[in-house]
Amino acid sequence: AQSVTQLDSQVPVFEEAPVELRCNYSSSVSVYLFWYVQYPNQGLQLLLKYLSGSTLVKGINGFEAEFNKSQTSFHLRKPSVHISDTAEYFCAVSHFGANAGKSTFGDGTTLTVKP
Amino acid sequence: NAGVTQTPKFQVLKTGQSMTLQCAQDMNHEYMSWYRQDPGMGLRLIHYSVGAGITDQGEVPNGYNVSRSTTEDFPLRLLSAAPSQTSVYFCASRDRGAGELFFGEGSRLTVL
Numbered sequence: 001a002q003s004v005t006q007l008d009s010q011v012p013v014f015e016e017a018p019v020e021l022r023c024n025y026s027s028s029v030s031v032y033l034f035w036y037v038q039y040p041n042q043g044l045q046l047l048l049k050y051l052s053g054s055t056l057v058k059g060i061n062g063f064e065a066e067f068n069k070s071q072t073s074f075h076l077r078k079p080s081v082h083i084s085d086t087a088e089y090f091c092a093v094s095h096f097g098a099n100a101g102k103s104t105f106g107d108g109t110t111l112t113v114k115p
Numbered sequence: 116n117a118g119v120t121q122t123p124k125f126q127v128l129k130t131g132q133s134m135t136l137q138c139a140q141d142m143n144h145e146y147m148s149w150y151r152q153d154p155g156m157g158l159r160l161i162h163y164s165v166g167a168g169i170t171d172q173g174e175v176p177n178g179y180n181v182s183r184s185t186t187e188d189f190p191l192r193l194l195s196a197a198p199s200q201t202s203v204y205f206c207a208s209r210d211r212g213a214g215e216l217f218f219g220e221g222s223r224l225t226v227l
Binding site for chain 2: 004006009034036042043044046049090092094097100101102103104105106107108
């Protein structure tokens with residue numbers, strides 16, 4: 001079975017400071033990895049994804065994430081956050097093969113950027 | 116592009132009532148799924164489909180039914196609503212490849 005653990009439920013940070021949101025996953029098979037963002041009262045939208053290749057992936061709004069296979073982690077980073085980055089962030093894995101229709105999400109991390 | 120369209124956006128039910136949440140996508144995606152979102156619990160998979168005529172259960176399927184008669188539509192039926200089904204429901208779709216999920220805007224359901 002696959003599982004996703006987001007290690008921080010809430011991350012408060014001051015504007016222009018760097019931030020890291022941590023995500024670990026567990027899977028017996030290969031998966032694809034994603035970070036989604038949810039702004040208040042909206043659906044989720046993709047920030048970035050790792051399918052294969054370079055372990056450092058860049059996404060929208062200046063976010064990037066690094067896939068670490070040995071540590072089964074996919075942490076999200078941004079060097080300087082803005083007030084507008086305040087949102088909920090979800091790490092997710094998508095399966096393929098026999099479970100191709102499924103995606104598993106972490107519980108989410110609420111990022112609050114303070115002025 | 117409309118993407119993934121969910122209706123209704125808000126609904127209030129009484130315990131025991133039934134209803135259907137509608138979901139339609141116009142991207143010709145093979146995979147569609149329903150999630151519920153509850154505070155502090157992320158998104159939990161209710162049911163999913165890998166193509167017309169094929170559905171399967173997810174993590175929390177009890178009390179819900181789905182069908183997939185066309186590629187575009189994937190309705191979620193609540194058979195006899197219970198207060199525990201108060202939640203925000205999201206429909207999502209993706210293509211067969213390694214694509215990301217595309218989400219609807221959500222349907223907020225309250226069961227009294």
